Amino acid sequence: MSDTQRTTPAGTPAGSSSHHAHRPPAEPALAYPARAVVDLAAIRDNVRALADHAPTAQVMAVVKADAYGHGLVASALGALAGGATWLGTAQPSEALALRAAGIAVDRARVLTWLYPPGAPLRALVEAEVDVSLAARWAVDEVVAAARAAGRTARVHLAVDTGLGRNGIMPADLPDVLAAVARAQAEGAVQVVGLWSHLAFADEPGHPSVVAQADVLDEAVRLAERAGVAPELRHLANSAATLTAPRTHYDLVRPGLAVWGMTPVPQLGPPSRYGLRPAMTLEARLATVKRVPGGHGVSYSHHYTTPQDTTLGVVPLGYGDGIPRHASGGGPAGAPGGPVLVGARPGDGGRVLRVAGRVCMDQLVLDLGPDAAERAGDVVTLFGAGDGVEHDGVPTAEDWARAAGTISYEITTRLGARVPREHVGTHVLDDGARALLAHDPSQQSTERTVRA
Numbered sequence: 001m002s003d004t005q006r007t008t009p010a011g012t013p014a015g016s017s018s019h020h021a022h023r024p025p026a027e028p029a030l031a032y033p034a035r036a037v038v039d040l041a042a043i044r045d046n047v048r049a050l051a052d053h054a055p056t057a058q059v060m061a062v063v064k065a066d067a068y069g070h071g072l073v074a075s076a077l078g079a080l081a082g083g084a085t086w087l088g089t090a091q092p093s094e095a096l097a098l099r100a101a102g103i104a105v106d107r108a109r110v111l112t113w114l115y116p117p118g119a120p121l122r123a124l125v126e127a128e129v130d131v132s133l134a135a136r137w138a139v140d141e142v143v144a145a146a147r148a149a150g151r152t153a154r155v156h157l158a159v160d161t162g163l164g165r166n167g168i169m170p171a172d173l174p175d176v177l178a179a180v181a182r183a184q185a186e187g188a189v190q191v192v193g194l195w196s197h198l199a200f201a202d203e204p205g206h207p208s209v210v211a212q213a214d215v216l217d218e219a220v221r222l223a224e225r226a227g228v229a230p231e232l233r234h235l236a237n238s239a240a241t242l243t244a245p246r247t248h249y250d251l252v253r254p255g256l257a258v259w260g261m262t263p264v265p266q267l268g269p270p271s272r273y274g275l276r277p278a279m280t281l282e283a284r285l286a287t288v289k290r291v292p293g294g295h296g297v298s299y300s301h302h303y304t305t306p307q308d309t310t311l312g313v314v315p316l317g318y319g320d321g322i323p324r325h326a327s328g329g330g331p332a333g334a335p336g337g338p339v340l341v342g343a344r345p346g347d348g349g350r351v352l353r354v355a356g357r358v359c360m361d362q363l364v365l366d367l368g369p370d371a372a373e374r375a376g377d378v379v380t381l382f383g384a385g386d387g388v389e390h391d392g393v394p395t396a397e398d399w400a401r402a403a404g405t406i407s408y409e410i411t412t413r414l415g416a417r418v419p420r421e422h423v424g425t426h427v428l429d430d431g432a433r434a435l436l437a438h439d440p441s442q443q444s445t446e447r448t449v450r451a
């Protein structure tokens with residue numbers, strides 16, 4: 001079977017190549033043996049829960065990296081349905097994609113914050129995207145873009161309050177503020193925000209959280225004295241939204257929690273914070289076969305069947321973003337990533353661990369000697385639950401633990417060839433549904449909408 005159709009970039013109509021012209025268009029759900037079902041109702045509910053955690057602040061849903069793998073436009077619309085008034089992206093191209101999809105200022109303010117010199121600032125200003133300023137050169141570039149566009153650029157000053165990443169160092173702030181004040185007097189910029197990002201928000205109670213907020217407050221005072229008082233101050237990511245009210249200010253910027261994962265799993269499962277994972281990753285078993293005991297499984301035989309048993313081949317691998325580090329067995333006997341086989345746990349379902357190495361396109365499960373599964377049966381790698389240790393439903397967090405990473409990476413790295421199917425579209429208003437129906441990325445096999 002050729003994979004060329006699956007690897008078509010999102011946005012290119014599927015089945016348009018002559019190679020496939022003789023075939024009837026495949027049912028999208030069957031065109032690939034796996035899919036990520038993304039529930040917009042869960043996204044809406046998660047944003048509502050986050051708004052309850054930060055009742056005095058507006059919510060900016062951070063939708064960078066294709067909404068952490070959930071699909072940019074559909075997920076953004078789900079978040080807006082939950083009451084988010086802002087969308088945040090790292091890359092300018094993502095912000096422009098939101099506007100190109102028809103998400104205009106009457107639906108959402110959009111902020112983008114990461115770019116080197118030469119970014120498409122004029123296009124951003126014309127698209128009414130708010131732009132972060134993290135360096136002196138960025139002030140000059142945004143002023144030039146605003147003049148060229150004949151409009152006022154809406155800017156947010158990024159301050160490095162202690163993360164040591166992007167942002168203006170406090171020592172450099174007076175110089176930048178002076179330049180911004182001149183630009184404001186000229187009408188080239190409007191200072192909408194002054195903001196920063198936390199280093200230790202996922203360690204609630206860490207003293208640096210309050211210390212960074214104090215530095216932000218001082219930066220705000222400096223800006224006010226320079227005559228460029230910001231309309232909005234913002235600092236909190238998901239973890240701070242959930243655990244540090246001191247950081248809420250006027251706007252919170254959750255990403256991970258919008259998709260129903262918790263950035264503080266050490267404090268409990270998602271439901272503790274009123275969250276539920278929006279993405280369910282499922283696949284249909286390819287081969288199911290009997291093998292004798294002592295049979296080596298997958299590359300290097302890191303797993304050997306302990307008895308006569310049944311193996312099931314799951315057609316997902318690291319080519320789909322399943323981490324090879326979540327392989328099972330091996331010299332250390334590591335538990336592989338968990339897969340739910342059958343119905344829900346307690347309802348005939350059981351959680352199995354990956355047997356042996358995760359390959360590029362597939363991984364193997366030891367279904368056991370009495371397995372009733374057949375080729376084509378659906379298994380779930382992770383879904384809308386609280387985790388193997390809580391309600392028995394594997395989560396991206398469980399996969400992260402098996403792979404030695406964080407849940408962010410599990411959904412964000414899910415491969416482009418895994419189709420996203422957006423459900424729960426009833427939570428969208430008519431206008432949003434129309435935008436989604438016309439989103440070019442939804443026309444491909446990688447993106448479909450189910451009511």
Ligand SMILES: *Cc1c(COP(=O)(O)O)cnc(C)c1O
Binds near residue numbers: 090197236257
């Ligand atoms: C990614 C990001 C966020 C969201 O972080 P989460 O931990 O996913 O909530 C907020 N602000 C900035 C600047 C980011 O880069």
